[in-house]
Amino acid sequence: xxxxxxxxxxxxxxxxxxxxxxxxxxxxxxxxxxxxxxxxxxxxxxxxxxxxxxxxxxxxxxxxxxxxxxxxxxxxxxxxxxxxxxxxxxxxxxxxxxxxxxxxxxxxxxxxxxxxxxxxxxxxxxxxxxxxxxxxxxxxxxxxxxxxxxxxxxxxxxxxxxxxxxxxxxxxxxxxxxxxxxxxxxxxxxxxxxxxxxxxxxxxxxxxxxxxxxxxxxxxxxxxxxxxxxxxxxxxxxxxxxxxxxxxxxxxxxxxxxxxxxxxxxxxxxxxxxxxxxxxxxxxxxxxxxxxxxxxxxxxxxxxxxxxxxxxxxxxxxxx
Amino acid sequence: xxxxxxxxxxxxxxxxxxxxxxxxxxxxxxxxxxxxxxxxxxxxxxxxxxxxxxxxxxxxxxxxxxxxxxxxxxxxxxxxxxxxxxxxxxxxxxxxxxxxxxxxxxxxxxxxxxxxxxxxxxxxxxxxxxxxxxxxxxxxxxxxxxxxxxxxxxxxxxxxxxxxxxxxxxxxxxxxxxxxxxxxxxxxxxxxxxxxxxxxxxxxxxxxxxxxxxxxxxxxxxxxxxxxxxxxxxxxxxxxxxxxxxxxxxxxxxxxxxxxxxxxxxxxxxxxxxxxxxxxxxxxxxxxxxxxxxxxxxxxxxxxxxxxxxxxxxxxxxxxxxxxxxxxxxxxxxxxx
Numbered sequence: 001x002x003x004x005x006x007x008x009x010x011x012x013x014x015x016x017x018x019x020x021x022x023x024x025x026x027x028x029x030x031x032x033x034x035x036x037x038x039x040x041x042x043x044x045x046x047x048x049x050x051x052x053x054x055x056x057x058x059x060x061x062x063x064x065x066x067x068x069x070x071x072x073x074x075x076x077x078x079x080x081x082x083x084x085x086x087x088x089x090x091x092x093x094x095x096x097x098x099x100x101x102x103x104x105x106x107x108x109x110x111x112x113x114x115x116x117x118x119x120x121x122x123x124x125x126x127x128x129x130x131x132x133x134x135x136x137x138x139x140x141x142x143x144x145x146x147x148x149x150x151x152x153x154x155x156x157x158x159x160x161x162x163x164x165x166x167x168x169x170x171x172x173x174x175x176x177x178x179x180x181x182x183x184x185x186x187x188x189x190x191x192x193x194x195x196x197x198x199x200x201x202x203x204x205x206x207x208x209x210x211x212x213x214x215x216x217x218x219x220x221x222x223x224x225x226x227x228x229x230x231x232x233x234x235x236x237x238x239x240x241x242x243x244x245x246x247x248x249x250x251x252x253x254x255x256x257x258x259x260x261x262x263x264x265x266x267x268x269x270x271x272x273x274x275x276x277x278x279x280x281x282x283x284x285x286x287x288x289x290x291x292x293x294x295x296x297x298x299x300x301x302x303x304x305x306x307x308x309x310x311x312x313x314x315x316x317x318x319x320x
Numbered sequence: 321x322x323x324x325x326x327x328x329x330x331x332x333x334x335x336x337x338x339x340x341x342x343x344x345x346x347x348x349x350x351x352x353x354x355x356x357x358x359x360x361x362x363x364x365x366x367x368x369x370x371x372x373x374x375x376x377x378x379x380x381x382x383x384x385x386x387x388x389x390x391x392x393x394x395x396x397x398x399x400x401x402x403x404x405x406x407x408x409x410x411x412x413x414x415x416x417x418x419x420x421x422x423x424x425x426x427x428x429x430x431x432x433x434x435x436x437x438x439x440x441x442x443x444x445x446x447x448x449x450x451x452x453x454x455x456x457x458x459x460x461x462x463x464x465x466x467x468x469x470x471x472x473x474x475x476x477x478x479x480x481x482x483x484x485x486x487x488x489x490x491x492x493x494x495x496x497x498x499x500x501x502x503x504x505x506x507x508x509x510x511x512x513x514x515x516x517x518x519x520x521x522x523x524x525x526x527x528x529x530x531x532x533x534x535x536x537x538x539x540x541x542x543x544x545x546x547x548x549x550x551x552x553x554x555x556x557x558x559x560x561x562x563x564x565x566x567x568x569x570x571x572x573x574x575x576x577x578x579x580x581x582x583x584x585x586x587x588x589x590x591x592x593x594x595x596x597x598x599x600x601x602x603x604x605x606x607x608x609x610x611x612x613x614x615x616x617x618x619x620x621x622x623x624x625x626x627x628x629x630x631x632x633x634x635x636x637x638x639x640x641x642x643x644x645x646x647x648x649x650x651x652x653x654x655x656x657x
Contacts, residue, residue: 317435318497320499
């Protein structure tokens with residue numbers, strides 16, 4: 001991998017991590033309300049997959065969606081503005097964390113329904129095929145969503161029609177509080193791909209290179225019209241299911257152990273410096289730039305006007 | 321309220337068509353006009369659809385635009401949502417409205433709300449055509465009238481044509497509409513016949529049709545009960561009672577003005593629908609009239625609607641639970657007495 005690509009991946013990952021850290025602070029300060037779900041720990045997946053996507057490729061995301069949004073080149077200021085309920089937010093304060101979309105960058109939205117985005121990405125891929133373009137769609141979802149009927153119906157539909165869609169399952173070990181060992185009777189979720197007649201690939205989600213390489217092949221294949229694929233990335237979320245989750249279903253040892261052992265940012269730094277693609281100082285400089293970017297983004301967002309009052313029927317209907 | 325833009329042609333040539341044929345005509349014309357229109361559903365290809373609405377379309381447009389699907393209602397409707405968000409104008413045929421529960425997340429949480437949740441960034445120009453209603457011995461899982469479910473969801477439009485011409489004109493408008501439209505046909509209307517304009521024909525969503533003028537009471541109704549209400553009105557006229565019959569045609573958008581104007585003239589309201597009375601859309605109509613025109617009423621608004629029961633199988637039982645012509649006549653007489 002060349003230096004520019006490696007540093008781009010690292011920057012996206014750091015941007016996600018810093019975004020989540022700041023969002024947590026804002027929540028603690030009482031400036032956010034509702035619920036946020038941190039993507040910290042899973043950064044390598046969004047970064048490694050979206051590095052292969054163009055602005056006119058589509059993604060669907062999840063309740064844990066900040067990372068996908070950032071990897072698809074969203075503006076941090078408009079994301080914070082949405083979290084803060086500002087008119088300048090991506091959804092003008094009407095959607096919040098679980099519904100951020102940025103259609104200009106092909107992001108068809110986070111989704112508060114587990115598995116809700118899977119059929120939608122499948123439909124976006126149908127558009128690409130119908131219009132004869134080489135666009136692709138990627139649906140990000142968790143291990144929990146892999147047990148929804150939406151996944152089964154969509155994967156089958158995509159496979160019989162050879163749609164250009166990649167299903168990316170982020171196995172972060174828990175569906176809310178349910179451990180994967182209690183939710184699956186198989187040890188490797190990617191085995192399910194065989195039942196749909198599509199390639200199934202399992203990667204280590206903490207290794208952004210592995211994600212990048214696997215996703216690159218599957219996305220290129222879809223662009224060539226060779227059909228859908230299923231990518232499962234093993235990962236771990238550093239925080240609970242949501243901000244404030246008491247995490248009664250996990251032991252302290254597990255939480256601390258995973259957090260220190262499983263940090264894709266630490267791994268990525270080690271890889272980049274080890275391969276002499278960049279120095280620690282260069283990576284530190286990126287960190288400083290990202291922190292500065294986030295600081296500016298929060299300040300810009302906080303200065304924005306509150307969301308305008310609901311306007312009916314125009315907010316709800318395109319025509320009425 | 322501003323109705324969806326549409327321009328019905330006044331001096332258009334017509335041809336007698338069945339209701340299902342008129343729907344197929346609308347699909348054909350819109351597919352010829354706009355390559356982004358595709359149709360998805362079960363048994364819609366060689367078979368021509370369970371009610372023969374898509375008959376002949378496979379030969380004309382091929383399997384990429386007439387997409388016959390596996391039996392996966394959630395997957396199909398969800399794919400339509402995604403396709404609509406990204407530039408197509410999909411029309412889904414769901415064989416029975418009773419199956420919509422299988423697809424409800426994509427309709428209610430996704431299609432209906434995407435525009436709002438995304439702050440206006442998205443449009444979801446899709447149509448879900450399906451059919452409901454009783455009268456064919458299909459029993460409880462294939463005979464419901466569920467319009468109130470959909471009308472209760474902010475973001476969906478709900479259309480229910482009662483005639484072949486309206487079926488064509490309203491479906492054309494629904495396909496060109498930029499919002500998700502639930503298009504509810506009635507299984508016993510498919511083989512009804514009527515004059516239908518040939519060529520492009522639009523009927524605006526949100527514009528009720530006064531089917532029959534009258535001075536003594538207003539009957540507000542939709543779908544198959546429009547036919548029953550008109551038959552009842554003729555019987556009432558024989559006794560000197562003149563009923564004005566209004567076919568709402570769409571519940572969302574709702575043409576409040578036409579029904580309020582009528583009630584202010586007749587001073588009496590009877591709402592007739594096949595769906596069960598409890599929580600039915602008739603309650604909404606009665607409430608609007610009570611709120612807006614209470615002082616114009618000479619009697620309390622009445623609702624005549626289905627009994628609170630699943631639709632039974634046996635023919636005499638099936639008829640006993642939804643309003644029939646003689647029921648409408650009876651209640652109308654009570655109302656004007």
